[in-house]
Amino acid sequence: MDLSLVERENTLLGQDFLTWLWYKTDNENVLFALEDKRTFTLHMEQKLSVQGGEGETKATATVSSPAGELSEAKTGLGTGKKVSKAQLLFSMDQDDWLVSVNAADFGLSGLKTPKIATKDDEGDDPDAKFLEKMFLLERCLEMLDIVFTQFLKLRMSKAWKEESASVKLWING
Numbered sequence: 446m447d448l449s450l451v452e453r454e455n456t457l458l459g460q461d462f463l464t465w466l467w468y469k470t471d472n473e474n475v476l477f478a479l480e481d482k483r484t485f486t487l488h489m490e491q492k493l494s495v496q497g498g499e500g501e502t503k504a505t506a507t508v509s510s511p512a513g514e515l516s517e518a519k520t521g522l523g524t525g526k527k528v529s530k531a532q533l534l535f536s537m538d539q540d541d542w543l544v545s546v547n548a549a550d551f552g553l554s555g556l557k558t559p560k561i562a563t564k565d566d567e568g569d570d571p572d573a574k575f576l577e578k579m580f581l582l583e584r585c586l587e588m589l590d591i592v593f594t595q596f597l598k599l600r601m602s603k604a605w606k607e608e609s610a611s612v613k614l615w616i617n618g
Contacts, residue, residue, distance in 0.1 A: 459548030460496075460527035462596050467493070467515075468612045477591050485537035485588055493518045497526035506528065514530065522616045529576060535588045542585040556585060 467489050468496050469475055476484045504551040506526065508518040522528075528548060532555070535542040540559035547554070558581035560562055570576075599605055 447573065450496060455551075456549045457527075458600075459546075459551055460529060461600065462593060463528035463531045463546065463548050465596055465599075465608070466533070466592065468615045471565070472615065477588065477595065479537075479587065479591065483537060485535055486548060487563065487588070487592060488534045489515065489535070490532040490534045490543065492530075492532040493528060494530040495521035495526035496529035497521070497524065519616065533589075537584075542581070542588070544585060544589075546589070553589075556582065558582060558585065 466487070469545065470488050474486060476486060478484050492507070492509045493515050494505055495501065496505045504526070506518060506521045507530075508515050511593050518528075530545060530547050532543065532545045535544075541557075543555070543557040545554045546552070558578065561577045561581070599608055
């Protein structure tokens with residue numbers, strides 16, 4: 446199989462995922478559930494890139510808005526662009542995880558986990574902070590996996606046609 450074809454398909458799937466996620470979180474406060482039944486929410490944050498075209502005509506628009514106002518990027522969607530990179534905020538209990546996701550390769554960058562308690566008592570395990578940080582990294586990946594799995598199930602179901610139409614209405618609305 447042609448590697449560029451695989452890369453193009455991955456990019457399209459990633460763009461569909463991030464565009465759908467923006468639609469989903471813009472219209473409702475969506476609760477997702479972990480396997481242990483605890484719930485978390487997800488929001489698009491202040492940084493978002495949309496991209497359209499091929500090769501020489503490829504155009505990218507990046508919006509960075511402290512107020513979360515992403516109307517310029519949404520206008521880009523209306524001209525046929527798709528979300529190419531998005532900053533996501535996962536929230537569970539009192540904790541927040543902030544991470545940027547690249548649609549082309551699902552690469553993560555700029556991950557910020559909740560703060561780790563910094564007690565330096567004599568009896569503490571010296572690896573405790575590291576292990577806590579690794580747990581928080583894994584939790585973020587687990588939440589992203591849950592959301593992506595939900596998207597894939599929808600994307601491969603008969604309900605996708607209706608959902609896709611709703612996304613188009615949202616873009617043009």
